[in-house]
Amino acid sequence: MSVPANGYVGRFAPSPSGPLHDGSLVAAMASYLDARACRGRWLLRIEDIDTPRVVPGADRVILQQLQALGMHWDGEPLWQSQRLAAYQQAFGQLQAQGHVFGCTCTRAQVGKGPYPGTCRNGLPEGATVRAWRFRVPDGSISFDDRWLGPQQHDVAREVGDFIIRRADGLWAYQFVVVVDDAFQGITDIVRGADLLDSTARQITLAQALVVTYPRVMHVPLVLDDNGLKLSKQNHARPFDTAQPLVTLNRAWQRLGFDTLSNLHDVDDFWGRATQHWRQRYPHLIY
Numbered sequence: 311m312s313v314p315a316n317g318y319v320g321r322f323a324p325s326p327s328g329p330l331h332d333g334s335l336v337a338a339m340a341s342y343l344d345a346r347a348c349r350g351r352w353l354l355r356i357e358d359i360d361t362p363r364v365v366p367g368a369d370r371v372i373l374q375q376l377q378a379l380g381m382h383w384d385g386e387p388l389w390q391s392q393r394l395a396a397y398q399q400a401f402g403q404l405q406a407q408g409h410v411f412g413c414t415c416t417r418a419q420v421g422k423g424p425y426p427g428t429c430r431n432g433l434p435e436g437a438t439v440r441a442w443r444f445r446v447p448d449g450s451i452s453f454d455d456r457w458l459g460p461q462q463h464d465v466a467r468e469v470g471d472f473i474i475r476r477a478d479g480l481w482a483y484q485f486v487v488v489v490d491d492a493f494q495g496i497t498d499i500v501r502g503a504d505l506l507d508s509t510a511r512q513i514t515l516a517q518a519l520v521v522t523y524p525r526v527m528h529v530p531l532v533l534d535d536n537g538l539k540l541s542k543q544n545h546a547r548p549f550d551t552a553q554p555l556v557t558l559n560r561a562w563q564r565l566g567f568d569t570l571s572n573l574h575d576v577d578d579f580w581g582r583a584t585q586h587w588r589q590r591y592p593h594l595i596y
């Protein structure tokens with residue numbers, strides 16, 4: 311019989327732009343262990359909203375990869391491509407409360423820095439809106455990252471009003487992730503440190519949508535031989551499922567633990583790794 315779930319709800323939210331690699335596995339592993347250590351639920355969300363980057367069939371490959379490593383998610387995965395009505399509704403809510411504005415700027419006009427606020431105070435009659443931006447409130451956002459410690463970001467100064475609906479009509483990652491984390495009742499986000507920068511933006515959106523933002527933990531990135539983040543864009547190879555224990559132990563070491571030896575099988579790995587995770591985060595146990 312399975313242990314009843316308590317209030318913890320974690321998630322792994324891969325983008326199906328290719329198979330999982332050693333870098334994505336580190337984030338998946340930390341998220342899975344945290345949920346197991348808390349006897350919580352672990353949900354899967356397929357972030358297939360950025361359709362030009364979606365590789366057909368990659369979602370199925372990802373599910374198979376997780377299964378091959380003995381990682382079991384709770385319930386049915388959620389596909390963002392099925393959630394368009396919810397995004398439209400959340401957008402309408404923001405719009406009704408004056409939290410968004412239409413922007414006519416091209417990429418070249420905005421440049422590389424923070425959005426200069428060009429369209430913030432209204433557009434000339436008949437202007438063609440390209441993208442929709444979130445009106446970022448002034449002030450700084452503070453949060454405690456469970457891996458990296460206290461963080462503080464001034465989104466208005468560092469990023470400015472950011473895009474939530476792109477010029478190509480697609481919803482931006484920052485927006486849909488907040489809508490979906492709230493919808494799925496996520497209490498804890500555990501993901502790669504490349505998304506640390508996004509957290510403050512997401513908190514400003516959560517505040518505007520009047521939803522609770524989860525606790526966060528950002529785990530170290532895996533770098534390639536050139537010091538670049540392992541990523542699908544850099545053509546990282548899928549992780550090896552032929553030798554699951556070797557693959558698991560490599561990710562485990564990257565989380566700062568010693569290799570587990572004399573393992574019988576993947577279930578044995580997860581059982582022992584969960585014990586170690588509980589010892590590292592004893593305050594997590596309900």
Ligand code: GLU
Nearest residue numbers: 323324325357487501505
């Ligand atoms: N889909 C994102 C990615 O694969 C992760 C989103 C998240 O964990 O918030 O990089």
Ligand code: ZN
Nearest residue numbers: 413414415429
């Ligand atoms: Zn603009």
